[in-house]
Amino acid sequence: xxxxxxxxxxxxxxxxxxxxxxxxxxxxxxxxxxxxxxxxxxxxxxxxxxxxxxxxxxxxxxxxxxxxxxxxxxxxxxxxxxxxxxxxxxxxxxxxxxxxxxxxxxxxxxxxxxxxxxxxxxxxxxxxxxxxxxxxxxxxxxxxxxxxxxxxxxxxxxxxxxxxxxxxxxxxxxxxxxxxxxxxxxxxxxxxxxxxxxxxxxxxxxxxxxxxxxxxxxxxxxxxxxxxxxxxxxxxxxxxxxxxxxxxxxxxxxxxxxxxxxxxxxxxxxxxxxxxxxxxxxxxxxxxxxxxxxxxxxxxxxxxxxxxxxxxxxxxxxxxxxxxxxxxxxxxxxxxxxxxxxxxxxxxxxxxxxxxxxxxxxxxxxxxxxxxxxxxxxxxxxxxxxxxxxxxxxxxxxxxxxxxxxxxxxxxxxxxxxxxxxxxxxxxxxxxxxxxxxxxxxxxxxxxxxxxxxxxxxxxxxxxxxxxxxxxxxxxxxxxxxxxxxxxxxxxxxxxxxxxxxxxxxxxxxxxxxxxxxxxxxxxxxxxxxxxxxxxxxxxxxxxxxxxxxxxxxxxxxxxxxxxx
Amino acid sequence: xxxxxxxxxxxxxxxxxxxxxxxxxxxxxxxxxxxxxxxxxxxxxxxxxxxxxxxxxxxxxxxxxxxxxxxxxxxxxxxxxxxxxxxxxxxxxxxxxxxxxxxxxxxxxxxxxxxxxxxxxxxxxxxxxxxxxxxxxxxxxxxxxxxxxxxxxxxxxxxxxxxxxxxxxxxxxxxxxxxxxxxxxxxxxxxxxxxxxxxxxxxxxxxxxxxxxxxxxxxxxxxx
Numbered sequence: 158x159x160x161x162x163x164x165x166x167x168x169x170x171x172x173x174x175x176x177x178x179x180x181x182x183x184x185x186x187x188x189x190x191x192x193x194x195x196x197x198x199x200x201x202x203x204x205x206x207x208x209x210x211x212x213x214x215x216x217x218x219x220x221x222x223x224x225x226x227x228x229x230x231x232x233x234x235x236x237x238x239x240x241x242x243x244x245x246x247x248x249x250x251x252x253x254x255x256x257x258x259x260x261x262x263x264x265x266x267x268x269x270x271x272x273x274x275x276x277x278x279x280x281x282x283x284x285x286x287x288x289x290x291x292x293x294x295x296x297x298x299x300x301x302x303x304x305x306x307x308x309x310x311x312x313x314x315x316x317x318x319x320x321x322x323x324x325x326x327x328x329x330x331x332x333x334x335x336x337x338x339x340x341x342x343x344x345x346x347x348x349x350x351x352x353x354x355x356x357x358x359x360x361x362x363x364x365x366x367x368x369x370x371x372x373x374x375x376x377x378x379x380x381x382x383x384x385x386x387x388x389x390x391x392x393x394x395x396x397x398x399x400x401x402x403x404x405x406x407x408x409x410x411x412x413x414x415x416x417x418x419x420x421x422x423x424x425x426x427x428x429x430x431x432x433x434x435x436x437x438x439x440x441x442x443x444x445x446x447x448x449x450x451x452x453x454x455x456x457x458x459x460x461x462x463x464x465x466x467x468x469x470x471x472x473x474x475x476x477x478x479x480x481x482x483x484x485x486x487x488x489x490x491x492x493x494x495x496x497x498x499x500x501x502x503x504x505x506x507x508x509x510x511x512x513x514x515x516x517x518x519x520x521x522x523x524x525x526x527x528x529x530x531x532x533x534x535x536x537x538x539x540x541x542x543x544x545x546x547x548x549x550x551x552x553x554x555x556x557x558x559x560x561x562x563x564x565x566x567x568x569x570x571x572x573x574x575x576x577x578x579x580x581x582x583x584x585x586x587x588x589x590x591x592x593x594x595x596x597x598x599x600x601x602x603x604x605x606x607x608x609x610x611x612x613x614x615x616x617x618x619x620x621x622x623x624x625x626x627x628x629x630x631x632x633x634x635x636x637x638x639x640x641x642x643x644x645x646x647x648x649x650x651x652x653x654x655x656x657x658x659x660x661x662x663x664x665x666x667x668x669x670x671x672x673x674x675x676x677x678x679x680x681x682x683x684x685x686x687x688x689x690x691x692x693x694x695x696x697x698x699x700x701x702x703x704x705x706x707x708x709x710x711x712x713x714x715x716x717x718x719x720x721x722x
Numbered sequence: 723x724x725x726x727x728x729x730x731x732x733x734x735x736x737x738x739x740x741x742x743x744x745x746x747x748x749x750x751x752x753x754x755x756x757x758x759x760x761x762x763x764x765x766x767x768x769x770x771x772x773x774x775x776x777x778x779x780x781x782x783x784x785x786x787x788x789x790x791x792x793x794x795x796x797x798x799x800x801x802x803x804x805x806x807x808x809x810x811x812x813x814x815x816x817x818x819x820x821x822x823x824x825x826x827x828x829x830x831x832x833x834x835x836x837x838x839x840x841x842x843x844x845x846x847x848x849x850x851x852x853x854x855x856x857x858x859x860x861x862x863x864x865x866x867x868x869x870x871x872x873x874x875x876x877x878x879x880x881x882x883x884x885x886x887x888x889x890x891x892x893x894x895x896x897x898x899x900x901x902x903x904x905x906x907x908x909x910x911x912x913x914x915x916x917x918x919x920x921x922x923x924x925x926x927x928x929x930x931x932x933x934x935x936x937x938x939x940x941x942x943x944x945x946x
Contacts, residue, residue, distance in 0.1 A: 163917050207756065211749040231750040238754055283820035293762045300761040301754070328749050335757065340765065347769040354780040354797070357773035359766075363783060365792045367800040368807065368929060375795050376819050377783045382769040386761075398820055402866030404797035405783070405819075410919025469830050470859075473838060486834075486863040487826065490811070490872035493920045514866040518829050609831065616828030638828065719830050 163493040167456075170414055170499075174421045175445075181422065182429020182441065188337045189311035189330065189434055191215055200336050207336075211328050218323040221670030224312055225663050227327035228305060232272060232659070235301055239268040239294040246290030253361050256287040262647040269651035271298035273658035274306060274539050276387075276394030276510060276633040277624075277650065279642040283376045283397070288361050295394065296383060300343075303390030303423075304334040306541025309662045310427065313545050314434045316669030317569045320676055324669055338423075339390060346385035346419055353415065354408040355381035380405055388419040391539040393510030393633040401500070401513040402489055410492040413513060417500045420507045424448070424537035427544040435569055439688050444547055446693035447700065451536035455526055456502045462522040463498060468720075469612075483523075487515030506530035508539035510633030517620070517636035521719035524619060524636070525712055531630040532704040534588065539631060542658075545665040547700075549581050551687070552668065554696045556581075558685050567684060570677040577671050580664045589707045591629040591657050595649050596622055596711070604645045612719055619715035624650070629657040786930060794926050799871040802929055805848050806888040806939060808881050808906075810925040811860065812841055813868045826864060838862060848884055872922040878906050885932075893938040905931060 187194040208214050219227065242249075243264040247257050259267065263279055270277045271294070280286070286295070308330035315325050351357050356377045365373045376397070383396045384406050397403040407413055425448065428441030467483045484494045497514055504511045505527040516524065530536065535546035556573045559566025566573040599605055599621055607614050620636040627634050628650045635641070641650070686692065773781035784796045794800050799810040800817050815821040827833035841862040861877040882902045889897040909928045913919040933940040 163920070166915075166918050210756070211752050212745055213749055227746055227750070230746050231753055234747075234750045234754045238758070281820050292766055293758055296766070297754075297758050297762040301757055328753060331753065335760070340760070343765065344769065348772055348776070351769070351773040351777050351781055354777075354784060356783045357770050357781040358783070359770055360782070363785065363792060365785070365794045365800070367794055367802075368926070368933075369801045369804060371801065373794060373798070373800050373817060374819065375783055375785070375792075375798060379766040379770055381773060381781075382766045385769075386765075397867075399867040399869075402870075403819070404867060404869065404871060405795075408780075408784075408797050409914070411914050414918065467829060469832075469835055470838060473835070473842065483829070485859045486829070487866050489866050489870045490860060490874055490922050491870075491919060496919065512866070515826060515864075517826055518834075518864075521829060609833070612830045612832070613828060616831055619828075638826070719828065721830070 164460075164495040164499075166414060167417070167495060167499040170418050171421070171449075174418055174425050177422070178426040178445070179429045182426035182431075183433045185307075185338065185423075185426055185430035186433025188333050189315070189325070189430065191329070191333075194337070196337060196341075204332055204336060207332050208329065211332075213326060213328045215326060215329045217326050219326055220322055221324060221666050224324045224327050225666050228309065228662065228666075229659065231301075231327070231331070232305065235298060236268055236272055239272065239298060240264055242290055242294035243267055246287045246294075249287055249289045249293075251289055251359075251361075252287040254283070254287065256285060256290065259285060262644050263642055266647040266651040268294075269654045270628075270633065271295045271392070271394060272302055273631050273654045274302040274390070274392060274508075274542070275628060275631040275654045275658070276392045277628055277635065277654065278394055278398075278633070279647060279650070281398045282395060288359065288378060291383075291396075292379070296386065299383075299386045299390050299392045299394070300335060300339050301331070303386075303392065303540045304331050304339060305662075306539060306545075307334045307338070307423075307427075308541070309665055310541040310545040310548075311430075311434070313548065313665040313669035314431050316672035317435050317571055319673040322670060322674040324666065324673060339386065342389055342422075343382070343386040346389055346415075347382045349415060350381040350384055350412060353412040355384060355412065356405055357381040377405070384416070385419070388416050388509060388511060389423065391420060391424065391507045391509040391543075393504065393508075395511065401504075401511045402515070404489075404491070407513055408491070410496055413492045413496055413500055416511075416513075417496075417503050420503050420509045420511075421537075423540045424507050424543055427537075427541070428547075431544065431548070437569065437688075440569070443687060443689070443693040443696060444544070444551070446690070447547065447697045448537040450693075450697050451530075451533065451701065452502070452506050455506055455530055455536075456499055459498050459502050459523050459526045460495060462520045462526065463494070465520065467520070483518075483520045487518030489513065502526070502530070505632060505634060507537055508534065508543060508630055508632045510627060512634055515637070516623075516634055517638050521615075521619065521716040524623065525716035527634070528623060528626055528708070528712065528716070529704065531626045531632050532588070532708045533700055534630045535700065542631070542661065542665075546584070546661065549584055549665065549668065550700045550703075551696060552577055553581050553585070554692070554699050555685055555687065557699065558695065562685075564683040564685065567678060568687065570680065571672045571675050572678070574671075577668045580668050580671075584661050584664045585703065585707070587660055588629055588657070591653050592622070592625045592708075593711065595653060596625050599625075599645070599649070602645075604643070605639055611721065615715060615718035619719060622711055622715045625653060628653045631658050786926065788930065793930070795871075796924055796927055797871060798926075799869045800926060802925065806885060806892050807929045808878055808885060808925050808932065809861070811865050811870050811873065812862065814864055815868055817869050819869055821868060871924050871926055872911075873925055875906065875910050875921055875923055878923045878925070878928065879903070882906065889932075889936065889939055892942045893936065895936070895938055897936055897939070901935075902932075905935060
């Protein structure tokens, strides 16, 4: 029944992205090395003008504290701007639907959500966001949050190449990310999406007179341009509540495939940008390998669990015998089972968090596969920060490996010492702490109301676990099964997202700056070769085992319990 | 053994002066302001201008217009519950575009079973199952968007006896099963490329084609 042969186009898509990634990654590396690159004649004068407006220059370089301060200050200014727009949007021109101002707690959650590249939506867009409210606040954050992620990881990587403790210039990194990466790619992707049938208009809605004699409000808007940066920047917020399942946001199998590719492009290219910046060809390959192993196994497990019958539907009177349940319930008809699944796994594993099906109706074990992608946060993870997290895992792997064989742990000629490990361990433990502590408070404090049978209890538990994991990992997808626009979930969720975003970013900059203060050691006989298949497999196992150990107990209470184990 | 850290080089102790903070604040404010203008205004405006030029039909919502009236969009399902029309997939919220899938029952809950049983009995009441006494699950299952306009061909073919019976009854004409089958087969959208997507039928377009083919039915309905 399932056209598994259409997995071929998914495989071809991943192969195509992998074919482009070395080239695009090298370009990305040159962007952050400030080396001559394609587009200089047009963009360099514009950038010089912007630097003058900002009062900075590429010759100015920043140490850890200044870089982090610039990141936090820029994010802070954006936070204030977004919060003001959301709480005052009713007065903006063109508010034809009469959308009211957002309540303060929902505005806090929404601002934090888009600022942190999460795009978790506790609201229904067509009822809560006006056209210019969306564009002036949320869409700007979709660009800048992705840009900040790339800037931070570029600074982190530079730590391996410098000896003077500097990391680069945050403003220059962010400006060049916008002018050279995000804006041109988003423009190109928008035009392709328009050609594939997405609406792109400044009209908010039209009214249709249906065949049934009623009316239907068809909500429109600049959907193609929104969807392009949404996926390219691994944001994942929907113009519509149904996100990429909505036919207007994803009208065909072709658009579905293109959107899958958009999510993969930057995350799969970043390892190559890393190799370019540290000037060690091939050093990105272990990361590409690790990402591919986890991603492909994730897609495989997801397909395996989803293809199985839904036991609670078996034997229903009047249902065709070849009807299995899981693949159809909550999915769309215009693409195949495997195309649908590949989009969904890629979306969660890149921490985009868009959905082209109803995650809440998936096989509980498939929900578990998605949760696992949010546990690792790094296979490949969101734009910039996902690779940064993978680099943290690599540093840990080098350290543990060095201790096991009694060698001095060093990575790319830089010693891995106590200080880097202190930060790395903190980053590892932060994620479970941000998920499990609020989860316990939500459950024990009665902030969710349990009812129904055991399956309903386990489903609601999974929903709350999923929500908090999604917020901590800056993912943004949800099961959509309980009312989360409450004071508790807005305040706790917003805070979890902010900490889950900015603490790791500061940690990455700190680790980078410690490396940036060291001399580069020549490789000796005791150096662990990181450019090898052995290291790839070792890194994969370390990452999978650590992530599984941190979270396995709650998986038993959530997804596993839904099946009645 | 944890190796000792190399002695850190002495760093010049620099306190951020108020002037340096003001410089940063200026950079941050100007950067955000520029981004608002470029990413928030210019970018969607430019794409809109391009889209209205190169693909006005889809850029304005792929609207289906009959005699000057917008009857819907070829991308969005609507309530087609009249028994002489082909039905799209059920919706939890009456084909409202804004609600998505929120609030649907969990995959293993009793509520899901109840929902599906209710849908099945509704379908059976209208005789949808007379072909082989079973229903394809896509006809009774809610989609991810709630407004999925498409159905796999077998879920459309299974409705033909019902449509034929009610439409013949309403118009006094013979709306034959063979004629409807030919109509459905004409309306199947094949994959763009082999292996890219699956064949499906856009139900609203099918119903419009049905009404166009049987004007008597259109008159009986009272026109769109």
